[in-house]
Amino acid sequence: MNKERVHRITVPTPFPVGDVHMYVIAGDRLTLVDAGVKTEEAWQQCIQRLGEIGYRPEDIEQIVITHHHPDHVGLLDYFPHAPIIGHPKADPFLRRDRSFMDKYVRFFEEFFSECGVDRRLFSQLSKEGRSLRYASRRAIDIAVTEGDAVPGLPRWRVIETPGHAQSHIALYREDDGLLIGGDHLLLHISPNPMMEPPAEGETERPKPLLQYNESLEKMLQYDIARSLNGHGDDATDIPALVRERLAKQRQRAERVLDMVKERPHTVFAVCQKLFPTAYEQELMLTMSETIGQLDYLEANGYVRKKQEDGHYIYEAAGVSVCG
Numbered sequence: 001m002n003k004e005r006v007h008r009i010t011v012p013t014p015f016p017v018g019d020v021h022m023y024v025i026a027g028d029r030l031t032l033v034d035a036g037v038k039t040e041e042a043w044q045q046c047i048q049r050l051g052e053i054g055y056r057p058e059d060i061e062q063i064v065i066t067h068h069h070p071d072h073v074g075l076l077d078y079f080p081h082a083p084i085i086g087h088p089k090a091d092p093f094l095r096r097d098r099s100f101m102d103k104y105v106r107f108f109e110e111f112f113s114e115c116g117v118d119r120r121l122f123s124q125l126s127k128e129g130r131s132l133r134y135a136s137r138r139a140i141d142i143a144v145t146e147g148d149a150v151p152g153l154p155r156w157r158v159i160e161t162p163g164h165a166q167s168h169i170a171l172y173r174e175d176d177g178l179l180i181g182g183d184h185l186l187l188h189i190s191p192n193p194m195m196e197p198p199a200e201g202e203t204e205r206p207k208p209l210l211q212y213n214e215s216l217e218k219m220l221q222y223d224i225a226r227s228l229n230g231h232g233d234d235a236t237d238i239p240a241l242v243r244e245r246l247a248k249q250r251q252r253a254e255r256v257l258d259m260v261k262e263r264p265h266t267v268f269a270v271c272q273k274l275f276p277t278a279y280e281q282e283l284m285l286t287m288s289e290t291i292g293q294l295d296y297l298e299a300n301g302y303v304r305k306k307q308e309d310g311h312y313i314y315e316a317a318g319v320s321v322c323g
């Protein structure tokens with residue numbers, strides 16, 4: 001069968017994760033999947049590598065984004081002619097209009113205060129915006145969700161894989177099991193299940209670690225031969241990767257359960273113990289990881305939470321604290 005070729009383009013990022021990969025699918029429409037970071041260096045490398053595979057930037061006919069994080073959407077501005085295809089939940093993060101950003105900050109101020117976060121760290125919330133200078137500001141032109149075909153790529157289907165981001169999707173080519181997996185199946189690091197506010201029209205906050213675990217298990221339903229990832233090497237043994245990820249996560253949750261068994265904790269108190277130095281600089285990352293483990297323990301009946309003086313306190317479910 002005549003298959004479209006898939007080419008990899010790798011560009012540097014200023015983030016600790018290092019390089020990010022983009023992919024070019026030479027299908028009915030020349031499609032770029034993900035778009036690096038917005039730096040001159042990334043743009044120059046992108047042009048050079050496109051040239052090596054025989055294309056110019058203006059040849060790109062459409063861009064699919066696997067999720068909305070800055071290291072995947074940075075160069076969108078450099079392809080103004082190309083429509084953007086992605087999950088509808090990526091759209092507000094790409095547009096970043098005032099009312100959305102205000103709501104975002106308000107959500108986290110309230111949520112972090114319920115988690116017992118030291119107020120002096122709230123200024124970090126505006127710093128979160130610093131990474132946005134590496135992102136482009138566009139809108140989703142063509143929204144795709146679970147099971148959709150990608151326009152111009154009839155062999156590829158969209159698989160929703162929420163967890164690392166609410167907007168996360170993977171692209172799957174059924175006839176040979178090739179997956180373009182974004183940050184869902186990274187080989188050497190476990191992607192952080194990032195906290196996000198409830199989406200438009202929803203009232204409950206998402207529980208990203210529970211979603212991530214589900215999205216991992218969902219991968220076992222497909223016969224994936226190879227996952228081309230957003231960072232690092234390709235993944236080939238998906239069942240082994242899924243098992244390893246889930247086992248490591250349970251180990252982390254057990255550590256948290258041991259803390260909570262000793263005495264009830266706020267989310268922030270757990271966070272400080274898990275990440276004694278990193279929490280000050282990386283509040284959003286470390287709190288996302290912490291709340292994820294507590295959500296997992298709560299969903300499985302190991303801990304319960306109660307509200308006390310405006311804070312959530314987590315206690316071990318089997319232990320009667322009041323005697």
Ligand SMILES: [Zn+2]
Nearest residue numbers: 067069164183
């Ligand atoms: Zn990401």
